[in-house]
Amino acid sequence: MNAREKEEYLREYEILKKKGKSFFPYAIMKDSVMMLVVAGVLIAMSIIMGAEQGPKADPTTTTYVPRPEWYFFYLFELLRVIKPPALVPVATIGIPTICMVLLLLLPFYDRGPERIPWKRPIATITGIMVIIAMALLTYKGAVAGPPTEIDLPTAPQYEKGKQIVAQSGCLACHAIGENGAHGGLGPDLTEIGSKIPREAIKQSVTIGPGIMPSFKGLGNEDLNAVADYLASLD
Amino acid sequence: MKLLPSRKKKAEADGSENGEVEAVAKPTRGERAAQAKQLATHHGTQSGIDVAGWVDSRTNATGIFTAMMSRHVPKGTNWFYTLGSATMFIFAMQAITGVFLSMYYTPSATQAYASITHLTNEVFMGEFVRGLHKWGASLMIILIFLHMARTFFFGAYKYPRELNWVIGVVLLILTTVMGLTGYLLPFDQRSFWATIVANNITASGPVVGPYLADFLRAGPDFSATTLSRFYALHMMVVPGLIGALIGAHLFFVVKLGTTAPPWVRAGRPKGSRPTEAVAAGVAVEDLDEVAVNGAVTVADAEPPAEAEVDAAEAEEVEAKPAEETEAETAAPEPAEEAAEEASSEEDGEVNS
Numbered sequence: 001m002n003a004r005e006k007e008e009y010l011r012e013y014e015i016l017k018k019k020g021k022s023f024f025p026y027a028i029m030k031d032s033v034m035m036l037v038v039a040g041v042l043i044a045m046s047i048i049m050g051a052e053q054g055p056k057a058d059p060t061t062t063t064y065v066p067r068p069e070w071y072f073f074y075l076f077e078l079l080r081v082i083k084p085p086a087l088v089p090v091a092t093i094g095i096p097t098i099c100m101v102l103l104l105l106l107p108f109y110d111r112g113p114e115r116i117p118w119k120r121p122i123a124t125i126t127g128i129m130v131i132i133a134m135a136l137l138t139y140k141g142a143v144a145g146p147p148t149e150i151d152l153p154t155a156p157q158y159e160k161g162k163q164i165v166a167q168s169g170c171l172a173c174h175a176i177g178e179n180g181a182h183g184g185l186g187p188d189l190t191e192i193g194s195k196i197p198r199e200a201i202k203q204s205v206t207i208g209p210g211i212m213p214s215f216k217g218l219g220n221e222d223l224n225a226v227a228d229y230l231a232s233l234d
Numbered sequence: 235m236k237l238l239p240s241r242k243k244k245a246e247a248d249g250s251e252n253g254e255v256e257a258v259a260k261p262t263r264g265e266r267a268a269q270a271k272q273l274a275t276h277h278g279t280q281s282g283i284d285v286a287g288w289v290d291s292r293t294n295a296t297g298i299f300t301a302m303m304s305r306h307v308p309k310g311t312n313w314f315y316t317l318g319s320a321t322m323f324i325f326a327m328q329a330i331t332g333v334f335l336s337m338y339y340t341p342s343a344t345q346a347y348a349s350i351t352h353l354t355n356e357v358f359m360g361e362f363v364r365g366l367h368k369w370g371a372s373l374m375i376i377l378i379f380l381h382m383a384r385t386f387f388f389g390a391y392k393y394p395r396e397l398n399w400v401i402g403v404v405l406l407i408l409t410t411v412m413g414l415t416g417y418l419l420p421f422d423q424r425s426f427w428a429t430i431v432a433n434n435i436t437a438s439g440p441v442v443g444p445y446l447a448d449f450l451r452a453g454p455d456f457s458a459t460t461l462s463r464f465y466a467l468h469m470m471v472v473p474g475l476i477g478a479l480i481g482a483h484l485f486f487v488v489k490l491g492t493t494a495p496p497w498v499r500a501g502r503p504k505g506s507r508p509t510e511a512v513a514a515g516v517a518v519e520d521l522d523e524v525a526v527n528g529a530v531t532v533a534d535a536e537p538p539a540e541a542e543v544d545a546a547e548a549e550e551v552e553a554k555p556a557e558e559t560e561a562e563t564a565a566p567e568p569a570e571e572a573a574e575e576a577s578s579e580e581d582g583e584v585n586s
């Protein structure tokens with residue numbers, strides 16, 4: 001907007017304001033009705049859905065799949081879409097940061113005088129695309145159920161390790177055979193035994209490389225069982 | 235702001251016009267006393283100590299309040315404009331329910347879970363208040379996104395409201411930080427492991443990532459201090475910032491005014507609107523001002539402000555008595571009042 005357009009906007013706005021109504025009672029009426037609706041919805045939600053409490057946090061039994069609040073699903077899904085581990089920081093920090101910076105600086109690069117949505121198609125279409133993308137990612141994140149079973153034939157001595165892996169939420173990020181998250185946060189573990197040695201596997205599970213949580217809390221015995229089982233996959 | 239002189243004038247005018255007030259007040263006290271008395275009567279304080287008047291003469295609180303209430307929102311303002319105040323409402327709800335939760339919550343890794351169990355199962359209405367806080371968080375996220383979408387599609391971030399957009403984005407980020415820090419506090423399996431992953435994600439960030447993660451965890455490992463750190467962020471630091479920024483946000487809203495929907499044009503009167511758009515606009519404004527002042531001060535007789543004496547005044551004076559009585563009788567019932575005034579305003583316009 002150049003100086004003339006700014007002046008024109010302000011002049012037009014002055015007139016629109018004169019023609020408008022006073023905040024009290026007109027605008028405040030609408031605001032109050034909306035607040036009442038919001039309060040009603042909130043109270044209904046709290047009564048109907050309550051506030052349940054999950055099992056107590058226990059660093060030693062990781063039998064729970066890490067799931068964020070629903071409004072972070074789209075971020076979580078973004079991580080799944082971007083596969084190569086080298087790019088993980090790009091997905092986790094890079095993309096959200098760039099989006100936030102772009103959002104923050106919006107008024108400073110979109111400076112045209114036009115405000116009608118259908119007369120500034122680039123902004124409007126971008127906005128709609130972002131909304132659709134976020135909705136889709138949220139939806140995918142919501143339905144990506146956390147499976148806790150691994151149906152692969154396993155020699156009896158590895159059964160224990162398999163159970164622990166199945167119940168420890170590994171499959172939220174990793175795939176093993178047909179199970180788990182294909183294209184998830186972490187690499188496919190189906191043939192992990194042929195890729196890295198048993199000690200490296202144990203090391204990984206213990207320290208939790210990158211964004212993977214550390215499973216040190218499982219205890220040495222269980223960690224060994226897990227490592228034995230994973231090393232047997234080849 | 236032009237309201238302020240007009241209010242003062244009104245008080246003086248009332249003082250001399252209104253026999254009762256004049257008789258009670260001691261004439262020797264002079265004008266200031268009469269004015270104070272006037273203020274006292276219309277705040278309902280008949281006692282000798284006039285607190286409202288005392289505060290008012292130092293802060294001009296009534297003047298600011300009246301100016302805020304009678305400021306105009308532009309033509310075309312619709313339901314989409316309620317999303318911002320709805321967001322603010324839900325934030326206030328979060329603050330209130332949060333205070334009650336904090337009365338029972340213990341931010342320690344060993345006791346947090348038990349304190350939540352106690353709160354949920356034993357405290358009167360405990361689960362309900364937890365529910366309000368929990369679902370309120372989700373609603374706040376939804377509302378803030380809707381509000382942002384509204385300002386985006388209406389082009390409300392453009393000149394002169396750029397700063398308000400920037401403040402808004404910071405509010406958005408802080409609101410998600412609230413979600414993140416609050417999620418850990420119940421300290422059940424779900425929140426515990428999700429927070430560990432979130433923290434590892436933070437740590438994978440470039441340059442500051444590892445340091446930020448260390449700060450949040452209060453060390454290289456997830457420990458007992460992590461929980462109290464999240465708690466401090468969640469209940470003091472971030473809400474404080476959000477509150478302050480909402481204040482700044484609203485300051486700009488009042489100072490700059492809200493946009494009109496972009497497709498509403500000033501120069502195009504439609505329907506019964508008169509062709510002399512500008513003159514009509516002035517007349518409508520005056521009508522509104524009378525109505526509002528009438529309602530706020532319980533219908534004191536208001537002489538028109540001199541600055542606004544113009545051609546429109548004639549209609550205004552004509553329309554005034556009707557406006558006043560309406561405002562007075564309907565004062566406790568805003569809905570009715572709005573409907574009635576809307577119709578009477580239409581009449582006024584048609585007449586002009």
Ligand code: HEM
Pocket residue numbers: 314315316317318319321322323325378381382385388390391395398399400401402403405406409476480483487491492493494
């Ligand atoms: C805690 C969160 C927020 C609160 C309480 C809040 C509150 C408000 C209120 C009450 C208004 C008055 C008009 C209306 O209700 O539409 C407003 C206007 C505005 N808000 Fe927000 N807001 C918040 C977050 C945001 C965000 C995230 C953005 C965008 C990134 C934003 C950008 C704006 C802009 C540009 C205006 C001016 C709109 C206009 O003039 O039409 N706000 N805000």
